[in-house]
Amino acid sequence: MKKIGVLTSGGDAPGMNAAIRAVVRKSIFHDMEIYGVKNGFQGLIDGNIDKMDVGSVGDIIQRGGTVLRSARCEEFKTDEGQQKGIEQLRKHDIEGLIVIGGDGSFRGAQKLSEKGYPCIGVPGTIDNDIPGTDFTIGFDTALNTIIEAIDKIRDTATSHERTYVIEVMGRDAGDLALWAGLADGAESILIPEKSDDFQDVILRLNRGHERGKKHSIIILAEGVGSGFAYGERIQEETNLETRVTVLGHIQRGGSPTASDRVLASRLGAMAVDLLLSGKGGRMVGIQNNQIVDHDIVGVLSEKHTINNDMYQLSKELSI
Known part of the structure; x- marks a missing residue:
């Protein structure tokens, strides 16, 4: 394999740039040409493809977002859209593709692999909702952003003796809420994977208030419902x-943590090794x-699960 491509797709995540950097430099180390799809x-359908070199990824490892930019593409879900992408790959003689x-x-990478173009998927999402990996690129950075915000909100909650509902991202997964809630000592954590009775939250709040507790923090994953609706109830x-505080897209930005930079570098390099060994659809x-x-x-057929031991521990520590 002499020419490969790399693209980022879907929501951006801190550490994507570190993964791009690893893919580009690992490819060049092995005397391959590397092309970035923007x-x-x-961008693949439109042919927005440029050759990259060592300088293309200089000084990006510390930057959030993605220098290749990202976009959602409904057209690529169709066979016609996939064929347009394949035509562009052939036009540039690209033999394999790394999708972050x-x-x-x-799913897009899977379709290309099925049509004869080896693709390797690199998990980049703050939601940490991909089976087959303990962590995804961006999760640790987003988690630390949430923790920093909760720490500041707790100062205000204490000063004014208020209850705060903090809505965090995660789509249909509760990892961000669970980890942040355990790390910050939240009184209640509401996640999609657990159908907690709302009255249990009320019971905990009343019990704390009766023993003189002046403030409470409740972490709500967006997959459960609206933070404002829960706050009113x-x-x-x-x-x-x-x-109620909805943290929103602040969770997706910022300079990646050391953990995310290292993880992204390791995963990006491994993706190149797999293509070099003739593997695709991985x-x-x-x-x-x-x-x-x-x-x-196999990964796409599995269902994301949370760490039940952590969830139980959060219950035991928030008495």
Whole structure:
């Protein structure tokens, strides 16, 4: 294999640039040409493809977002859109493609692999919702952003003796809420994977108030519902002054942590190694601190799960 491409797709995640850098420099180290596809699968369809060199990825390892930019592309979900992408790959003599993104991006990579173009998926999403890997690129940075915000909100909650509902991202996964809630000592953590009775939240709040607790923090994953709706219900049932903060897209930005930079570098390099060994239709990940790879079809057929031990621990520590 002499020519490969790399693209980022779906929502951006801190550490994507570190992964791009690793892919580019690892490819050049092995005397391959490397091409960057801009704007995800839409850019692939449009032929927005440029050759990259060592200088193309200079001074990007510390930057959030993605220098290749990203876009969602409904057209690529169709056979016609995929054929347009394949035509562009042939036009540039690209023999393999590395796709950095989440499960939607992996489905695009799977389709290309099935049509004869080897693709390797690199998990880049703050949601940490990809089976087959303990962590995805961007999760650690987003988690630390959330923790920093909660720490500041707690100062205000304490000063004004208020209950705060903090809505965090994660789509249909509760990892960000669970990890942030445990790290910041939240009184309640509401995640999509657990159907907690709302009355349990009320019980905990009332119990804390009765023993003299002046403030409470409740972490709500966006996949559960609206933070504002939950805040209204809590105030109605407890008469405790309640405020709601939706952290929003601040969670997706910022300079990646050391953990995300290292993870992205390891996964990006492994993706190049897989293409060099003639493999396609694979996803790289990390399990027990070891870099692994899985069949991408198998990964997409699995369901994301949370760490039940951590969830139980959060319950036990928030009495």
